[in-house]
Amino acid sequence: MTFILGLTGSIGMGKSTTAQMFVDEGCALWDADAAVHRLYGPGGAAVAPLGLIWPEVVEDGNVSREALKKVIAADPEALKRIEGIVHPLVAEDRRAFLAETQADIVVLDIPLLFEGGSERSMDALVVVSVAPEVQKARVLARGTMTEAQFEMIRAKQMPDAEKRARADYVVTTDTMDHARAQVRQIVSEIRSKVKDA
Numbered sequence: 001m002t003f004i005l006g007l008t009g010s011i012g013m014g015k016s017t018t019a020q021m022f023v024d025e026g027c028a029l030w031d032a033d034a035a036v037h038r039l040y041g042p043g044g045a046a047v048a049p050l051g052l053i054w055p056e057v058v059e060d061g062n063v064s065r066e067a068l069k070k071v072i073a074a075d076p077e078a079l080k081r082i083e084g085i086v087h088p089l090v091a092e093d094r095r096a097f098l099a100e101t102q103a104d105i106v107v108l109d110i111p112l113l114f115e116g117g118s119e120r121s122m123d124a125l126v127v128v129s130v131a132p133e134v135q136k137a138r139v140l141a142r143g144t145m146t147e148a149q150f151e152m153i154r155a156k157q158m159p160d161a162e163k164r165a166r167a168d169y170v171v172t173t174d175t176m177d178h179a180r181a182q183v184r185q186i187v188s189e190i191r192s193k194v195k196d197a
Protein backbone atom coordinates (compact mmCIF):
# COMPACT_ATOMS: atom_id res chain seq x y z
CA MET A 1 0.00 0.00 0.00
CA THR A 2 1.29 3.40 -0.96
CA PHE A 3 0.30 6.39 1.15
CA ILE A 4 -0.32 9.42 -1.07
CA LEU A 5 0.67 12.72 0.50
CA GLY A 6 -0.26 15.87 -1.42
CA LEU A 7 2.14 18.79 -0.92
CA THR A 8 1.17 22.30 -1.88
CA GLY A 9 1.53 25.96 -0.97
CA SER A 10 1.43 29.29 -2.72
CA ILE A 11 4.15 30.57 -5.03
CA GLY A 12 7.58 30.68 -3.37
CA MET A 13 6.38 29.24 -0.04
CA GLY A 14 8.98 26.43 -0.15
CA LYS A 15 7.31 23.47 -1.90
CA SER A 16 10.39 22.21 -3.79
CA THR A 17 12.71 22.65 -0.80
CA THR A 18 10.30 20.83 1.53
CA ALA A 19 9.61 18.10 -1.05
CA GLN A 20 13.36 17.37 -1.10
CA MET A 21 13.26 16.94 2.68
CA PHE A 22 10.60 14.23 2.25
CA VAL A 23 12.86 12.54 -0.30
CA ASP A 24 15.69 12.64 2.27
CA GLU A 25 13.36 10.69 4.61
CA GLY A 26 12.89 7.97 1.97
CA CYS A 27 9.65 9.13 0.31
CA ALA A 28 9.19 9.00 -3.47
CA LEU A 29 8.43 12.32 -5.18
CA TRP A 30 6.39 13.37 -8.18
CA ASP A 31 6.61 17.06 -9.00
CA ALA A 32 3.93 18.74 -11.18
CA ASP A 33 6.22 21.62 -12.21
CA ALA A 34 8.86 19.10 -13.31
CA ALA A 35 6.19 17.26 -15.33
CA VAL A 36 5.36 20.55 -17.09
CA HIS A 37 9.08 20.97 -17.89
CA ARG A 38 9.10 17.50 -19.51
CA LEU A 39 5.91 18.28 -21.44
CA TYR A 40 7.44 21.53 -22.76
CA GLY A 41 10.81 19.91 -23.58
CA PRO A 42 11.97 18.13 -26.76
CA GLY A 43 9.41 15.49 -27.75
CA GLY A 44 7.11 16.64 -24.91
CA ALA A 45 3.40 16.08 -25.42
CA ALA A 46 2.45 19.77 -24.97
CA VAL A 47 4.72 21.06 -27.75
CA ALA A 48 2.48 20.19 -30.72
CA PRO A 49 -0.90 21.26 -29.27
CA LEU A 50 0.44 24.59 -27.97
CA GLY A 51 2.25 25.18 -31.27
CA LEU A 52 -1.00 24.69 -33.19
CA ILE A 53 -2.56 27.65 -31.36
CA TRP A 54 0.54 29.86 -30.93
CA PRO A 55 3.26 28.82 -33.45
CA GLU A 56 5.57 31.49 -32.01
CA VAL A 57 5.94 29.66 -28.66
CA VAL A 58 7.75 26.68 -30.22
CA GLU A 59 11.49 27.22 -30.54
CA ASP A 60 13.81 24.34 -31.58
CA GLY A 61 11.15 21.77 -30.69
CA ASN A 62 10.63 23.17 -27.16
CA VAL A 63 7.95 25.38 -25.68
CA SER A 64 9.59 28.67 -24.74
CA ARG A 65 8.37 29.88 -21.34
CA GLU A 66 9.42 33.42 -22.21
CA ALA A 67 7.29 33.33 -25.38
CA LEU A 68 4.41 31.80 -23.43
CA LYS A 69 4.61 34.61 -20.85
CA LYS A 70 4.39 37.14 -23.71
CA VAL A 71 1.28 35.38 -25.01
CA ILE A 72 -0.29 35.49 -21.53
CA ALA A 73 0.63 39.17 -21.05
CA ALA A 74 -1.03 40.06 -24.37
CA ASP A 75 -4.16 37.95 -23.76
CA PRO A 76 -5.32 37.25 -20.20
CA GLU A 77 -7.56 34.42 -21.44
CA ALA A 78 -4.57 32.55 -22.84
CA LEU A 79 -3.53 31.05 -19.49
CA LYS A 80 -6.90 29.27 -19.23
CA ARG A 81 -6.41 27.75 -22.71
CA ILE A 82 -2.85 26.73 -21.80
CA GLU A 83 -4.12 25.08 -18.62
CA GLY A 84 -6.82 23.27 -20.63
CA ILE A 85 -4.09 21.64 -22.71
CA VAL A 86 -1.39 21.16 -20.08
CA HIS A 87 -3.36 19.97 -17.02
CA PRO A 88 -4.81 16.76 -18.60
CA LEU A 89 -1.28 15.86 -19.80
CA VAL A 90 0.09 16.46 -16.29
CA ALA A 91 -2.65 14.24 -14.83
CA GLU A 92 -1.64 11.46 -17.26
CA ASP A 93 2.04 11.77 -16.24
CA ARG A 94 1.00 11.44 -12.57
CA ARG A 95 -1.13 8.35 -13.27
CA ALA A 96 1.83 6.69 -15.00
CA PHE A 97 4.13 7.51 -12.05
CA LEU A 98 1.69 6.18 -9.44
CA ALA A 99 1.21 2.97 -11.43
CA GLU A 100 4.97 2.28 -11.25
CA THR A 101 6.04 3.38 -7.76
CA GLN A 102 6.85 0.91 -4.97
CA ALA A 103 7.45 3.46 -2.16
CA ASP A 104 5.53 3.36 1.14
CA ILE A 105 4.92 7.13 0.98
CA VAL A 106 4.62 9.11 -2.24
CA VAL A 107 4.73 12.91 -2.11
CA LEU A 108 2.89 14.70 -4.91
CA ASP A 109 4.19 18.28 -5.16
CA ILE A 110 1.36 20.18 -6.88
CA PRO A 111 1.25 24.01 -6.90
CA LEU A 112 -2.43 24.05 -7.90
CA LEU A 113 -3.57 21.11 -5.80
CA PHE A 114 -6.69 22.82 -4.38
CA GLU A 115 -7.35 25.01 -7.41
CA GLY A 116 -7.15 21.96 -9.70
CA GLY A 117 -9.47 19.83 -7.57
CA SER A 118 -7.14 16.86 -7.02
CA GLU A 119 -7.29 16.94 -3.21
CA ARG A 120 -9.84 14.10 -3.06
CA SER A 121 -7.35 11.60 -4.42
CA MET A 122 -4.83 12.19 -1.57
CA ASP A 123 -4.56 10.31 1.75
CA ALA A 124 -3.37 13.50 3.52
CA LEU A 125 -2.40 17.05 2.64
CA VAL A 126 0.65 19.12 3.59
CA VAL A 127 0.63 22.90 3.08
CA VAL A 128 3.90 24.84 3.26
CA SER A 129 3.62 28.38 4.52
CA VAL A 130 5.64 31.38 5.63
CA ALA A 131 4.87 35.08 6.30
CA PRO A 132 3.75 36.91 3.11
CA GLU A 133 6.62 39.41 3.24
CA VAL A 134 9.14 36.53 3.39
CA GLN A 135 7.35 34.79 0.50
CA LYS A 136 7.52 37.90 -1.68
CA ALA A 137 11.16 38.64 -0.80
CA ARG A 138 12.18 35.06 -1.66
CA VAL A 139 10.41 35.06 -5.03
CA LEU A 140 11.80 38.46 -6.05
CA ALA A 141 15.29 37.40 -4.92
CA ARG A 142 15.20 34.63 -7.57
CA GLY A 143 15.10 37.37 -10.20
CA THR A 144 12.90 35.38 -12.61
CA MET A 145 9.70 37.40 -12.08
CA THR A 146 8.83 41.04 -11.78
CA GLU A 147 6.76 42.21 -8.82
CA ALA A 148 3.74 42.56 -11.16
CA GLN A 149 4.10 38.96 -12.44
CA PHE A 150 4.39 37.72 -8.84
CA GLU A 151 1.26 39.63 -7.76
CA MET A 152 -0.66 38.35 -10.80
CA ILE A 153 0.14 34.71 -9.93
CA ARG A 154 -0.49 35.22 -6.20
CA ALA A 155 -3.88 36.85 -6.87
CA LYS A 156 -4.87 33.85 -9.02
CA GLN A 157 -4.01 31.32 -6.34
CA MET A 158 -6.18 30.33 -3.37
CA PRO A 159 -5.17 32.49 -0.36
CA ASP A 160 -2.60 30.93 1.96
CA ALA A 161 -4.94 31.04 5.01
CA GLU A 162 -7.56 29.03 3.12
CA LYS A 163 -4.98 26.44 2.08
CA ARG A 164 -3.76 26.10 5.67
CA ALA A 165 -7.34 25.62 6.87
CA ARG A 166 -7.73 22.64 4.51
CA ALA A 167 -4.41 20.99 5.41
CA ASP A 168 -3.82 17.94 7.58
CA TYR A 169 -0.29 19.22 8.25
CA VAL A 170 1.21 22.71 7.92
CA VAL A 171 4.98 23.02 7.50
CA THR A 172 6.30 26.46 8.44
CA THR A 173 9.26 27.20 6.18
CA ASP A 174 10.88 29.93 8.27
CA THR A 175 14.17 28.08 8.69
CA MET A 176 15.60 24.90 7.14
CA ASP A 177 16.06 23.20 10.53
CA HIS A 178 12.50 23.95 11.64
CA ALA A 179 11.05 22.70 8.35
CA ARG A 180 13.14 19.50 8.47
CA ALA A 181 12.02 18.74 12.03
CA GLN A 182 8.36 19.11 10.98
CA VAL A 183 8.89 16.86 7.93
CA ARG A 184 10.49 14.14 10.09
CA GLN A 185 7.55 14.31 12.51
CA ILE A 186 5.00 13.97 9.67
CA VAL A 187 6.82 11.02 8.09
CA SER A 188 7.12 9.25 11.41
CA GLU A 189 3.41 9.77 12.16
CA ILE A 190 2.37 8.43 8.75
CA ARG A 191 4.71 5.43 8.96
CA SER A 192 3.33 4.47 12.37
CA LYS A 193 -0.27 4.83 11.09
CA VAL A 194 0.41 2.79 7.95
CA LYS A 195 2.09 0.06 10.03
CA ASP A 196 -0.91 -0.19 12.38
CA ALA A 197 -3.49 -0.17 9.57
Ligand SMILES: CC(C)(COP(=O)(O)OP(=O)(O)OC[C@H]1O[C@@H](n2cnc3c(N)ncnc32)[C@H](O)[C@@H]1O)[C@@H](O)C(=O)NCCC(=O)NCCS
Pocket residue numbers: 010011012032033036065068069072079082083086087090111112144153156157
Ligand atom coordinates in the same frame (compact mmCIF):
# COMPACT_ATOMS: atom_id res chain seq x y z
C1 LIG B 1 3.11 30.78 -16.87
C2 LIG B 1 4.44 30.04 -17.12
C3 LIG B 1 4.83 30.10 -18.58
C4 LIG B 1 5.54 30.73 -16.25
O1 LIG B 1 6.73 30.00 -16.34
P1 LIG B 1 7.97 30.28 -15.32
O2 LIG B 1 9.07 29.34 -15.73
O3 LIG B 1 8.26 31.75 -15.27
O4 LIG B 1 7.41 29.92 -13.87
P2 LIG B 1 7.13 28.45 -13.23
O5 LIG B 1 6.50 27.54 -14.23
O6 LIG B 1 8.34 27.99 -12.51
O7 LIG B 1 5.97 28.79 -12.17
C5 LIG B 1 6.26 29.39 -10.90
C6 LIG B 1 5.07 29.24 -9.98
O8 LIG B 1 3.96 29.97 -10.53
C7 LIG B 1 2.76 29.33 -10.15
N1 LIG B 1 1.96 29.03 -11.37
C8 LIG B 1 2.38 28.54 -12.56
N2 LIG B 1 1.35 28.38 -13.42
C9 LIG B 1 0.25 28.76 -12.74
C10 LIG B 1 -1.11 28.81 -13.06
N3 LIG B 1 -1.54 28.38 -14.26
N4 LIG B 1 -1.98 29.28 -12.12
C11 LIG B 1 -1.54 29.68 -10.89
N5 LIG B 1 -0.23 29.63 -10.52
C12 LIG B 1 0.63 29.19 -11.43
C13 LIG B 1 3.16 28.05 -9.40
O9 LIG B 1 3.19 28.31 -8.02
C14 LIG B 1 4.55 27.79 -9.88
O10 LIG B 1 5.27 26.99 -8.98
C15 LIG B 1 4.33 28.55 -16.67
O11 LIG B 1 4.14 28.46 -15.27
C16 LIG B 1 3.18 27.82 -17.36
O12 LIG B 1 3.30 27.43 -18.52
N6 LIG B 1 2.05 27.61 -16.63
C17 LIG B 1 0.92 26.88 -17.19
C18 LIG B 1 1.00 25.43 -16.77
C19 LIG B 1 0.58 25.28 -15.31
O13 LIG B 1 -0.59 25.52 -14.97
N7 LIG B 1 1.53 24.93 -14.44
C20 LIG B 1 1.27 24.87 -13.02
C21 LIG B 1 1.55 23.52 -12.42
S1 LIG B 1 0.65 22.19 -13.16
Ligand SMILES: Nc1ncnc2c1ncn2[C@@H]1O[C@H](COP(=O)(O)OP(=O)(O)OP(=O)(O)O)[C@@H](O)[C@H]1O
Pocket residue numbers: 009010011012013014015016017018033111138139172173174175176177179
Ligand atom coordinates in the same frame (compact mmCIF):
# COMPACT_ATOMS: atom_id res chain seq x y z
N1 LIG C 1 12.59 26.11 5.35
C1 LIG C 1 13.19 27.10 4.68
N2 LIG C 1 14.04 27.94 5.31
C2 LIG C 1 14.66 28.95 4.65
N3 LIG C 1 14.50 29.20 3.32
C3 LIG C 1 13.67 28.39 2.63
C4 LIG C 1 12.97 27.31 3.27
N4 LIG C 1 12.21 26.68 2.32
C5 LIG C 1 12.42 27.34 1.15
N5 LIG C 1 13.28 28.37 1.33
C6 LIG C 1 13.75 29.32 0.29
O1 LIG C 1 12.60 29.95 -0.29
C7 LIG C 1 12.71 30.07 -1.70
C8 LIG C 1 11.53 29.40 -2.39
O2 LIG C 1 11.58 27.99 -2.11
P1 LIG C 1 11.08 26.89 -3.16
O3 LIG C 1 11.70 27.09 -4.49
O4 LIG C 1 11.23 25.57 -2.48
O5 LIG C 1 9.53 27.32 -3.23
P2 LIG C 1 8.36 26.77 -4.17
O6 LIG C 1 7.12 26.86 -3.35
O7 LIG C 1 8.71 25.45 -4.75
O8 LIG C 1 8.36 27.91 -5.29
P3 LIG C 1 7.43 28.03 -6.66
O9 LIG C 1 5.99 28.12 -6.22
O10 LIG C 1 7.85 29.31 -7.28
O11 LIG C 1 7.74 26.84 -7.49
C9 LIG C 1 14.07 29.44 -2.07
O12 LIG C 1 14.99 30.48 -2.19
C10 LIG C 1 14.41 28.56 -0.87
O13 LIG C 1 15.79 28.45 -0.66
